[in-house]
Structure formats: structure tokens, C-alpha cells
Amino acid sequence: MGTAQISAGHRKWVRSLHRKRIGEKEKAFIAEGFNALEAAIETKLHPILEIITEQDHLERVLALASDRGMPIYTCSRSVIEELSTEKTPQGVLVICSRVTCSFRELDESPPETVLYLDRVSDPGNLGTIIRTSLWFGISHLVLSPFCVDPFNTKTIRASAGAIFKARIYQPVDSGEMRKFSKRMEYLKVAMVPHGGSHPDALRKEGRKIVMLGQEAGGLSNDLMECADLSVSIPGRGDVESLNLSVASAIALYEIAQRRAPFR
């Protein structure tokens, strides 16, 4: 497959993908850099639609992708800067297919742990949560309506490549999630700022849905009420709360300990 220069109309289309509404309509998103390119090639979960690269990086891009049949466009540094949302763009943009998984498929091979994120609004938090989940081997993330776009550039950056490995289901409302949980016999765990059990309760064997709420307001009443177990991270009260991605990380860490019991 040869390479081509990128036209003005094409550039306009690429820029438009940064907007959630357009990205969803076009079923595409933009990831940046060689790490993203390698992850996209490796996992195939979000097939690459095209690659846009600075001339300087063309050789390296071709070495990775030349025999894979996707279009490769070259452009100048200034065009990369126009298309990127990074302060210092890495020089390679990977346009990928937005693939979200069908929630019904989870019935066929229900994983031990599922994360349910209720209206998480910060893209950096969402990306970090995806990264941390994958680190601990938890790859199924279910997003409520009104969550930030998981294919937002900032989310993708914070995920450090994990977006290409995560299975994301969205939007799934609380009713649907509750039915799934009942049908498949999951324990619904609500992460709450205060008053819940110690996180080591998460080490117990058995299927769990861990529910995390939005940064400002936490979980909806609806989800709080349906929880089988509430868990809080004990603190010393010098600050009001933990950052959401930090609280998630501690919960995920404890879940992972069930495989490596306390010594």
C-alpha cells in the first residue's frame, strides 16, 4: 500500500473526530503516538482505519504497518500540530474504529469482576481507571449513560494504551445492569466515601460488579440502594475524599489480592 498526501477536506474530517458527537457518528477515534499504533495493531479490537504521519516517521510507520493494508498519509509538522490535541504531538495519528461491545455478550462468558462506572465525568480519571483495571487483569468496563467519552483524546492518553485492550460496554443504564447482575448472580458492590466495609471485603471469591460514581456526587441513589455491599477506604479525615481513579485503584488492588492471599 502506498502513501499519499492528506487533503484539506480530509484534515477537516480528522479534526472533527475530536468532537464526541462526530466521533460517534463516524464510528472513529484518534489515538496518538507509536505506543498507540503498536497497541492498535497488536490487539485488533479497534481496527485501524488510517494512519497519518509526519514524513520523518514514515519509515518507522511503514515497518510496523506497511503489509496491513491500511491507508497511510504523510504530512508536514504543522499539519500534525493542526490535527493533534497534544501540546507536543508525537507526529503519528492513528484513526481507529470505535468498537463498543454488546452488553448481551457478557452473558455468554461472564468474567469474575466487572466495573460499572456511573456518570464519570473526567476523561483523565476514566483513562486512568481503564489503565489500572487492565493492570489488574480486569478488562470489562460498563459505562452508564452520561459518562465522558471513553474515546476522548485525553481518556486515550491517560489509558496509556489500555483502551486498545479493554472491553467497553455503553451506555448501560442502572436497570439493565441490575437485571444482568441478578440473572448472572453477581454481588453488587458500591464504593462509597464513608461508612462502608474495609476494602479487604473485596478479596472474597465470587462474581462482583464494582460500582463507582461520578467525581462530584458519587453513585446515584438508585445504585446505592441496590448494592449488596458498600465499601469505603478508611482515611484519617485530613481531606474530604480521595480522587476517583485512586479510590478505584485501591478497590481493584484488593480484588486482585484474592489470587495472591495475604502472607
Added chain:
Amino acid sequence: MGTAQISAGHRKWVRSLHRKRIGEKEKAFIAEGFNALEAAIETKLHPILEIITEQDHLERVLALASDRGMPIYTCSRSVIEELSTEKTPQGVLVICSRVTCSFRELDESPPETVLYLDRVSDPGNLGTIIRTSLWFGISHLVLSPFCVDPFNTKTIRASAGAIFKARIYQPVDSGEMRKFSKRMEYLKVAMVPHGGSHPDALRKEGRKIVMLGQEAGGLSNDLMECADLSVSIPGRGDVESLNLSVASAIALYEIAQRRAPFR
């Protein structure tokens, strides 16, 4: 104390404080919002030099601060937008004294746990680490040379008020830190991505300095070599690493467990 309008020259000075070099020279930093104002008043660690508020918030500002003798300036929304680095400014800017603590003072009342941050470069990570530390009752943070400015607006925002409660020592180079550790009998713990002990090793009683390295390259060789113990967070290998503030949080969480033993 009365209120006054803010002059053009004064506005220029305030804007200049966003730059690290100027902030350090002027020994001042800017925090935004009522939470910051309340925390600054409550803790007194970083005395308030002045408050700048939109006319709309003046009454609330006066209720909190009127009898405390600091100048209060009022201005229009557009001036607040000019002075703030927030996308949607909250309408109140608090100019505070940059106070960094003297590292020598730690000898007098050495805390059980000290964090040593080696060239941490992301302001959001640093702020989140400060927030998480305070949550777990660890308030002494020692920063190496070349760390991001702890009084950066983004750091302060991510700290969610914790910057006003943390005791920050900087810059402290690795030699000085090692001498302190030897003199005061601290265990030097290096957080490393792979190959270290399980984090539950952090539950052991005794003085510890937990050393965390920069996002990209980790700890310097120097620090790696001087460590008495290396700790890694076991993962499943689906991503390369954890975010620095997440790794710190899991370490701090484990340290906090020494007070509440595993059930």
C-alpha cells in the same frame, strides 16, 4: 478592613505568579475557590496575602475573612477570567504565601512515614499524591530537585485543598535525604514497576521513607541503589505500568494498614 478595586499593574503582578520562577521569587501562589479559601484560613500554613473576588461573591468572602486583616479586592467577571487559569473560574482567587518547611526541622519530630518524590513532572500527579497522602494521614512530602512546582495551579487543584495541610520540603537532593535517613534510622523503600516485594511489606512497623520516581524513567540509579527494600505492585501484565499517583496510592494504603491490621 475595606475592599478596593484591583489596578492594572496589580493584575499584571497576579498573572505573573502563575509562572514558577516569579512565584518563587515573590514567595506567593494562587489558589482558587471557596474550598481553598476555607482551607487557607483554617490551616494558616500558607498565610493569605490577599483575596480577589468577583463582586457577586464579596458577601461570602467577607463572612469568612473580614476580621482577619487581609486585603480584599473586588473585580469584574472578565478580570477574574483574565487572572484565572481555570476554564470556568469559581470567582475567588486567594493569593497565599509560599511556605516550604525546613528539612532540618524533621530531625526534631521525625514522623513515622515520609514520602520522597524524585523528579515527579506531572502537576496533576503531584497534587493527587498530596491529596492521597493526607487522606492516609501522611503529611510530610520531600521533593527532589527538578520536581514540578507544588504550588502550580494544576497541582493545587488536584490536591483538593490538601496543599494547605501538607508539609513540603524542597529541594532536597538524594545525598541529603540519605544522610537524614541514616541519622534518623529510616528504612528506605523504593517503589519499582517490577520485581520488588509485595506491597504488604509496607505494613511492617518502623520509620519508612517511601521513594517514588518520575513518570517516564522511575527512580534515579542513585536512589535505586541506596534502597533497603524494593516494592512492586503485582499486575497481570496487560499494560506496561501503573500511573504514578495510582502506584503511590496503593503504597500509602498499605502503609495505613499497619494501624488497622488485616482481619
